[in-house]
Amino acid sequence: MTNAAITDLVAHGNSSARIAELLRAAILHGEYQPGQRLRQEDVAQRFGASRVPVREAFRTLEADGLVTLVANTGAWVSRLSLTECDEVYQTRERVEPLLLRYALPHIDEAHADRLEELAAQMQRTDGVEEFLRLDREFHLGSYEAAETTVLGDLVRRLWNTTQHYRRAFTLLLDEHATRVVHDEHHMLVGAIRAGDADDAERILAGHIRRTRLGLARHPEVFDLLP
């Protein structure tokens, strides 16, 4: 979401749900960094509300894993350790292939074309932010057709918690690694087109696993973060 879009929304009606949404976007966008303290008063002022709905928004984002609350003390943007990050990736490795399986039968030709186009765009871009956006759109886009309730939310949450670490990690990708990533994206589209759920699951699990192992080999990623 762009900053202009955020500002637009501020003008409209107030609600803790709105604040949660905007604050989530702001955190994912990198406006607040992991470990940074969130003062109720500041956030309230920023969104033109009182502290009560802000506290409710904090509770929502806490459950999303984006904010860490400590009673009588304060709120911080969540900060994952290397092991926690690894844990999230291991979980994603198990869960996302299942979600893709749910989505598979509902992905039509046009949808697959769109995914392929995203993969191609990703290959052409140089910007890190652009890459992150496209990658997110590609993967979450491939799950979009799934008619699930809990599972979809769960996966989105896992993505959100690692957003900052994806950004830092992307900076460390060498040419070879990048090439493999792109190859896997195209293979994934192929399996999706063929409607081969087992194959798609295998490729996706491998894709996530590769990222996880890459992350484990580059613990310095965590030094790039504040």
Add this chain to the structure above:
Amino acid sequence: MTNAAITDLVAHGNSSARIAELLRAAILHGEYQPGQRLRQEDVAQRFGASRVPVREAFRTLEADGLVTLVANTGAWVSRLSLTECDEVYQTRERVEPLLLRYALPHIDEAHADRLEELAAQMQRTDGVEEFLRLDREFHLGSYEAAETTVLGDLVRRLWNTTQHYRRAFTLLLDEHATRVVHDEHHMLVGAIRAGDADDAERILAGHIRRTRLGLARHPEVFDLLP
């Protein structure tokens, strides 16, 4: 948690976290049924607090999947459809074996003995509530040693969302099905003792899958709920 324990806690200091905890326990204990409306004023009175911390507790439980909030309208105890329930079980089938794998290397002899004892107790009991309590203690107990943060919470949440359905489903188990469940529990302890992660994963996944398929064969479970 017993009702007495709940009442004890009411007397102590107030906080939205405390209310969330007590309300969670009350819902899981069956005091509030799926689909039942939760009025802020009622809950506030019950726990001797004002509506503000209750609203925060609602937000927490919403993220837990126990409460469903509709803006400007109200809060209800979450009610899962058959497909949603199936979805949760499919997710558990993927995720819990991973958590068990995390726990496995930290389970010592004494811990395994305790699990075996729980499995044996479960075999001896006739009461549904007792069975549910022991089953929960057995499985979550087997994960207890895992030094995880997100994954453990995630699994606990999945268990919570299906608590009412587990209760209803247990009532429908015939003698044969019950026997298979007990067998699998003992096989699981065996694999845990042997430290065989692959085998333990396989058994646990099958165990959860069997329950899921049983649930799918007995859609009348959902008629037992209000």
Add this chain to the structure above:
DNA sequence: CTCCTTGATGTTGAATCCAATACAGCAACA
């Protein structure tokens, strides 16, 4: 010089009060 106590200050947490919204019941009309 170090460690503990003690107060000042800022921040969080909760209660009360007020506004806005949804809902039920009733009435008027086609």
Add this chain to the structure above:
DNA sequence: TGTTGCTGTATTGGATTCAACATCAAGGAG
């Protein structure tokens, strides 16, 4: 008779106000 519009009431949502707690700095005792 069924539908639509209106009004009163119950309930939720948010702002303000006040209390409780944590943090930090300064000062005093060992």
